[in-house]
Amino acid sequence: MKKKVLIIGGVAGGATTAARLRRLDETAEIIILERGEYISYANCGLPYHIGDVIKERGSLLLQTPEAMKARFNIDVRVNNEALSIEKERKVVSVLDKKTGKEYEESYDTLLIATGSSPLKPSIPGIDGPGIYSLWTIPDTDKIKSFISTKKPKKAAIIGGGFIGLEMAENLHAAGCEVTVIEMQNQVMAPIDFEMAQLLHENMRMNQVQLVLNDGVKSFEGVDGTTIIQLQSGKAIEAELVILSIGIKPNSVLAKEAGLALNERGGVVVNEYLKTSEPSIYAVGDVIEVEDYISKNKTMVPLAGPANKQARICANNIAREFGVLGGDLEKYKGTQGTSIAKVFDLTVASTGVNEKTLKKWGKEFNKDYFVALINQKSHAGYYPGATPLTLKMLFSPEGKIFGAQIIGQDGVDKRIDTIAAAIRLGGTIYDLAELELAYAPPYSSAKDPVNMLGFVAENILNGLVSIVGWNGLEELKKSEDKNYTILDVSEDIERMAFFIPDSYHIPLGQLRNRLGELDKEKLIIVYCAIGVRAYNAARMMMNSGFKKVKIFPGGSSFYKSLYH
Amino acid sequence: MKKKVLIIGGVAGGATTAARLRRLDETAEIIILERGEYISYANCGLPYHIGDVIKERGSLLLQTPEAMKARFNIDVRVNNEALSIEKERKVVSVLDKKTGKEYEESYDTLLIATGSSPLKPSIPGIDGPGIYSLWTIPDTDKIKSFISTKKPKKAAIIGGGFIGLEMAENLHAAGCEVTVIEMQNQVMAPIDFEMAQLLHENMRMNQVQLVLNDGVKSFEGVDGTTIIQLQSGKAIEAELVILSIGIKPNSVLAKEAGLALNERGGVVVNEYLKTSEPSIYAVGDVIEVEDYISKNKTMVPLAGPANKQARICANNIAREFGVLGGDLEKYKGTQGTSIAKVFDLTVASTGVNEKTLKKWGKEFNKDYFVALINQKSHAGYYPGATPLTLKMLFSPEGKIFGAQIIGQDGVDKRIDTIAAAIRLGGTIYDLAELELAYAPPYSSAKDPVNMLGFVAENILNGLVSIVGWNGLEELKKSEDKNYTILDVSEDIERMAFFIPDSYHIPLGQLRNRLGELDKEKLIIVYCAIGVRAYNAARMMMNSGFKKVKIFPGGSSFYKSLYH
Numbered sequence A, B: 001m002k003k004k005v006l007i008i009g010g011v012a013g014g015a016t017t018a019a020r021l022r023r024l025d026e027t028a029e030i031i032i033l034e035r036g037e038y039i040s041y042a043n044c045g046l047p048y049h050i051g052d053v054i055k056e057r058g059s060l061l062l063q064t065p066e067a068m069k070a071r072f073n074i075d076v077r078v079n080n081e082a083l084s085i086e087k088e089r090k091v092v093s094v095l096d097k098k099t100g101k102e103y104e105e106s107y108d109t110l111l112i113a114t115g116s117s118p119l120k121p122s123i124p125g126i127d128g129p130g131i132y133s134l135w136t137i138p139d140t141d142k143i144k145s146f147i148s149t150k151k152p153k154k155a156a157i158i159g160g161g162f163i164g165l166e167m168a169e170n171l172h173a174a175g176c177e178v179t180v181i182e183m184q185n186q187v188m189a190p191i192d193f194e195m196a197q198l199l200h201e202n203m204r205m206n207q208v209q210l211v212l213n214d215g216v217k218s219f220e221g222v223d224g225t226t227i228i229q230l231q232s233g234k235a236i237e238a239e240l241v242i243l244s245i246g247i248k249p250n251s252v253l254a255k256e257a258g259l260a261l262n263e264r265g266g267v268v269v270n271e272y273l274k275t276s277e278p279s280i281y282a283v284g285d286v287i288e289v290e291d292y293i294s295k296n297k298t299m300v301p302l303a304g305p306a307n308k309q310a311r312i313c314a315n316n317i318a319r320e321f322g323v324l325g326g327d328l329e330k331y332k333g334t335q336g337t338s339i340a341k342v343f344d345l346t347v348a349s350t351g352v353n354e355k356t357l358k359k360w361g362k363e364f365n366k367d368y369f370v371a372l373i374n375q376k377s378h379a380g381y382y383p384g385a386t387p388l389t390l391k392m393l394f395s396p397e398g399k400i401f402g403a404q405i406i407g408q409d410g411v412d413k414r415i416d417t418i419a420a421a422i423r424l425g426g427t428i429y430d431l432a433e434l435e436l437a438y439a440p441p442y443s444s445a446k447d448p449v450n451m452l453g454f455v456a457e458n459i460l461n462g463l464v465s466i467v468g469w470n471g472l473e474e475l476k477k478s479e480d481k482n483y484t485i486l487d488v489s490e491d492i493e494r495m496a497f498f499i500p501d502s503y504h505i506p507l508g509q510l511r512n513r514l515g516e517l518d519k520e521k522l523i524i525v526y527c528a529i530g531v532r533a534y535n536a537a538r539m540m541m542n543s544g545f546k547k548v549k550i551f552p553g554g555s556s557f558y559k560s561l562y563h
């Protein structure tokens, strides 16, 4: 018997499920209800259209209702909003926003792919003119037309998440002076503070004013300008304000229908992506997923997972309809792999960060270890090599918890390699063995990912010990003054920069000058990058020095952290 | 007791083992014998120095004997050639090439890291002037000085392997008209013919003359020009000739010392990288390794494996000396991951190719399957996206045999992801699930590697059937005329190009025009890329068509293959 599938939401999750389902089942009736005017559009491209990097608005519209009809025989109803679900009767009531008419649509299987919406906290003045969120094509149109008519000189972005930072870059490209206001002490929550410092440095270099540790108290519109009063008492003026404070799942429909939700409003689904109601599936930003690493429940609003869930969901619907063989398919969880371009840098992460490990009560250098290294994007002797900073977190057994990478080039590739390794249960020992493609324009004979593996291995078997990024500052603050900071870089490098209060012996002289150092004292070694410091540390440890540690990332990283 | 380690060969394998061993053992005496003038140099950068892409010769020299002494306390003896090994007495006799003196050096542990050398078959005239191999710094100096003094207009490269192609690009950059002469029907042996056609096309676009299926009969020097007589009767003139025909392991020492060699002259080592003699290790180009996929014995002369073997070798020596804990470490084999820049393209591969599977007697669409797809390097709507062609070979159980990728951008990252998946035992089902980093400048929500997984999955569960790249031509040649080639692209695309004798129904009209086609007949569908063809195939298969197949890579690939 011909089945009827109703899909609420026509973008990443909804449209992808519909397309795949049609490929599996030619006869099912498939209806997409989309409250907006557009389906299948590239949400992720919107910031770049504002910066005019993506010039053609039309290129963001990947499918039209007409093409979906012609190609997939899918009945796409834009401007049709689902108002409620009656799960017992298996009907959805729908508002046709063009005609204002309400009607009911029945289903055999329902999919909720309603996504999420930007948060708009109840801050005084938040609905004022010149204050926008960026989430949809109409949002984009509004912001673009504001820019072209009002030509704002100053823009402020509230929230330093990835959309906020993409907007910072694109509004800068559109000619605005940009201020980013962030409540935390760092932008880009998925990475750790010391890594975020590299972003902060680069954003400031690009004339972005960064206001950290501060929240918005109120917005006041004065003569076409918004005055943003901050908790700290500071005030920022901007003609254009972008809110990117956070998002909430569009789960009111699900809630009112009595489906199970988590405390953050996410729709609870089982491993087959079914809600608490057997005839209703849900995918995308609206659902709760399992964290692939910790197996905790979480929410990860990203397009990759939404698309993958959609395909599994379509497969499972087709299986229930008997048109596809095999057992129902499981969605195995999300590891949060993400990436963003932020001015001259690319920042990416996968898995769990150190903040999260700490939240779980895990202790540094006991429950988890950190490899933080600098490497070149490709062979240093081939032109165009740029530095990469890589941070990896791992367990005493070598299990990879997560990784973060920042650099100009080759970031995406290393995060993908590590993400694949995590997915397949690989350990840090496997990273050391990975056979990655090497020619000078692309990598080094030891790829940065191999290096992470080597360093992690050395940490676990006690060949090297690395202080935390703030280890030096903590020592300086502590009572214990019984330590030496040892700089093993060359004279010429030291002339350019050195860490205060450090003692200097270039690596090439160290073996003959070990006598100048106290074997019983804690010695923290550094060089520019970390490799010479490591060689120095090995030399000292093998010569009877008791407590040698290296400062991760070297003086280049220290500079980014503190200057 | 202080141990003495002698290392023959001071570049990738030798120098890396020495450095790691010193980090593990401060007291061992470590001597490197290097017959050339340089150690630790970047072989892989040599072609780019000739093309002046790498301007500074000095940047190719990664370490000097003096620095190795100062940093690592290693006794590096350049211009010292090992002449023979007496394994019973544990001594090596050495020629000091500067003084002409011979001496003996004893060892507790010996490492053979002598690498390989270019083949020079006994072709008449091969020692003539203007004919060079590129393998070492002195080779590079000679070729560079030849170019700057003789200013050759025409250069010929014998052999289309990766060094040959890098040289083609760099001699082109140096202003030469370049001819590449290759005995096989394709350049770049690790990839399959149809993929190599993409390289052929791009090389020809870059004014390289390609002579395939032809070998050199003789070289004749006439007035500063070499006339290259080919087997076919053709003759090519060039002032500069580069030989890159193949290489042989430098294993004479090992052979004369009575160590076990394989039939290609490779030194046989066990999984701990020990030769047949317990006190002698060997690493790098000179050894036989296990193919990671097939577990057959093979030889893979690449820098990545050499460096990794070196580190394992140093660990094992240190373990035997009792300075490092744990069991001896195994080298688990090489999967041949490699990459090269060839003019505008990057070509990369990992694992086994189709030619090899055929050689093993495996049958297409029975013992192995092929997914060959076109994808964009990143989201199509973000500027700068370029096409990628990806080919993957896999077993009926979903095991990945290997993959090949060609494109302008993002090739390295996808091959590394697949290489990591192969290494960790991932299947095509895992590729479909990999959670890779997505933002528009870097990828698509479904990364090309995910797409390979999807397509492979569809092939294995019968949702799609794909003809071989030469399937159309074979059909045309066969008796059976009972088939239709169906073009589902748009009118405007068809006006630009179509496969001869194809029937045209744009995808958007197909559902209503299925009646024009015969359900019993073999139908081979194509579009520009493959995605619409796939959607058409599903529609037809779900509507009772019995034999629908798609042509991989679409008309864009067809053009590269045949035009």
Ligand SMILES: Cc1cc2nc3c(=O)[nH]c(=O)nc-3n(C[C@H](O)[C@H](O)[C@H](O)COP(=O)(O)OP(=O)(O)OC[C@H]3O[C@@H](n4cnc5c(N)ncnc54)[C@H](O)[C@@H]3O)c2cc1C
Binding pocket: A008, A009, A010, A011, A012, A013, A014, A033, A034, A035, A036, A043, A044, A045, A046, A047, A080, A081, A082, A083, A113, A114, A115, A116, A134, A135, A136, A163, A250, A253, A283, A284, A285, A286, A301, A302, A303, A304, A306, B438, B439, B440
């Ligand atoms: C500016 C921006 C940039 C982004 N960049 C990236 C990126 O670089 N990488 C990345 O991985 N992710 C990115 N994302 C996130 C990504 O777009 C989402 O994770 C993904 O689109 C989620 O898919 P979904 O199907 O759950 O929701 P959506 O794609 O948002 O689709 C949900 C649809 O449901 C409709 N809807 C909601 N309620 C109803 C109703 N009651 N009736 C009818 N229709 C309804 C909505 O109108 C909406 O069109 C970005 C998002 C934005 C907004």
Ligand SMILES: Cc1cc2nc3c(=O)[nH]c(=O)nc-3n(C[C@H](O)[C@H](O)[C@H](O)COP(=O)(O)OP(=O)(O)OC[C@H]3O[C@@H](n4cnc5c(N)ncnc54)[C@H](O)[C@@H]3O)c2cc1C
Binding pocket: A438, A439, A440, B008, B009, B010, B011, B012, B013, B014, B033, B034, B035, B036, B043, B044, B045, B046, B047, B080, B081, B082, B083, B113, B114, B115, B116, B134, B135, B136, B163, B250, B253, B283, B284, B285, B286, B301, B302, B303, B304, B306
């Ligand atoms: C032009 C070129 C480009 C390359 N590009 C790449 C690339 O892009 N990617 C890649 O992965 N690989 C590349 N390779 C291959 C890579 O360089 C080798 O695989 C790697 O160097 C092998 O390391 P090895 O230690 O075994 O040998 P080598 O690095 O060659 O070192 C062997 C050394 O042993 C010395 N030696 C030999 N016999 C004796 C003796 N009897 N006494 C004393 N010394 C001796 C030799 O002089 C030589 O210096 C390239 C090679 C060349 C030549």
Ligand SMILES: CC(C)(COP(=O)(O)OP(=O)(O)OC[C@H]1O[C@@H](n2cnc3c(N)ncnc32)[C@H](O)[C@@H]1OP(=O)(O)O)[C@@H](O)C(=O)NCCC(=O)NCCS
Binding pocket: A010, A011, A012, A013, A015, A016, A019, A020, A023, A039, A040, A041, A042, A043, A044, A045, A062, A063, A303, A307, A311, B372, B373, B374, B445, B446, B451, B454, B455, B458, B464, B529, B530, B531, B534, B550, B552, B553
């Ligand atoms: C446009 C849209 C409806 C397309 O859905 P789709 O048809 O499933 O996806 P694609 O066009 O990417 O094609 C993928 C399919 O083609 C197949 N395919 C790709 N290349 C192929 C080839 N060369 N040969 C055979 N099949 C191929 C894949 O296997 C896959 O099919 P499957 O899912 O049945 O296995 C949907 O992706 C969408 O709405 N996207 C925009 C919204 C969005 O994702 N936004 C967030 C990111 S900006």
Ligand SMILES: CC(C)(COP(=O)(O)OP(=O)(O)OC[C@H]1O[C@@H](n2cnc3c(N)ncnc32)[C@H](O)[C@@H]1OP(=O)(O)O)[C@@H](O)C(=O)NCCC(=O)NCCS
Binding pocket: A372, A373, A374, A445, A446, A451, A454, A455, A458, A464, A529, A530, A531, A534, A550, A552, A553, B010, B011, B012, B013, B015, B016, B019, B020, B023, B039, B040, B041, B042, B043, B044, B045, B062, B063, B303, B307, B311
């Ligand atoms: C130059 C050469 C002697 C250096 O050897 P090396 O010291 O082992 O290698 P690197 O300088 O790359 O350093 C790697 C070491 O630093 C460690 N390391 C890297 N970054 C680190 C950091 N930030 N903190 C701590 N340790 C770090 C790695 O763990 C590794 O040590 P390990 O092997 O003991 O685990 C050797 O690589 C060589 O001769 N190379 C040139 C020849 C060649 O490879 N040619 C072919 C390719 S062109």
